Amino acid sequence: MQSGPAFWLVLLTLGVVVLAVAIGYGMMRNRGRTRLEKAHTxxxxxxxxxxxxxDHS
Incomplete structure (x- = not known):
């Protein structure tokens, strides 16, 4: 297993890409909701x- 700076740079880059994809997916899912759906939520x-x-009372 490699543990040099290049390995960590690749790992960090992959993490940033995964996070960006997750944020983009979430934004696209929420963008399509109507005003009625938002009010219902x-x-x-x-x-x-x-x-x-x-329940906690």
Whole structure:
């Protein structure tokens, strides 16, 4: 197994590429949502938080 500076540079570069792909994928997934879908998500998130608060009481 190689452990020189070139190996770490390649590893770092691959990490940056994977992160960029993940961010791009997430942005593309969220971009296509309609206003109604976003509102529905917001409402359901608030309901879930309320349920969690009730469980801990």
């Amino acid at each position: 917001e409402i359901e998130t608030r309901r879930e938080y309320q349920r969690e608060d009730q």
